[in-house]
Amino acid sequence: MSKYIIFKAENASTEQWKKMILAHTGACTDILAEHYDSSKRPLPQPGYRLKEYHRIEQFVDPKFPGASTHSRVGDWEVSRVEEYVPDLPVAEFETIVICYCRYAPITSPLEPLPEIQVSQQLQEA
Incomplete structure (x- = not known):
């Protein structure tokens, strides 16, 4: 089942809007x-929190200088799901899901991400 899941801020404050700027x-x-999810996992439910990804300079792998090094459970929590x-019989997605999120800050630890693995085929290319 192909799902397109959109996480959307609900009632963001001015300070939160400053953090929600498109980079490009x-x-x-x-x-x-x-x-974009093609797994059979259930849809996010109220209470689900998005992960945040961070790049800590001292842990950057020189082979992947722009990659994130750590993650944490984030401050945006799903409040409702539509x-x-x-x-249409030929729709690109079987379902489109909108998860409305509220800003609910928490203190959660940064967790190191696993080391990036490159397959042998990519290394030879």
Whole structure:
């Protein structure tokens, strides 16, 4: 089942809007994240929190200088979920899901991400 999942901010304050700027245009957006999911995992439910990714300089792998090094459970929490099923027989997605999120700051530890693995085929290319 192919799902297009959109995480959207609900009732963001001025300070939160400053953090929600598109890198490539500088425009503000209320879309926090988009996921394309073809797994059979259940949809996010209220209470689910997005992960945040961080790059800590002292842990950067020189082979992947722009990659994130750590993650944490984030401050945006899903408050409600809407699911839309297209009625077209040839729709690109079987379902489109909008997860409305509220800003609910928490203190969560930074966790190191696993080392990036490169397959042998990519190394030879």
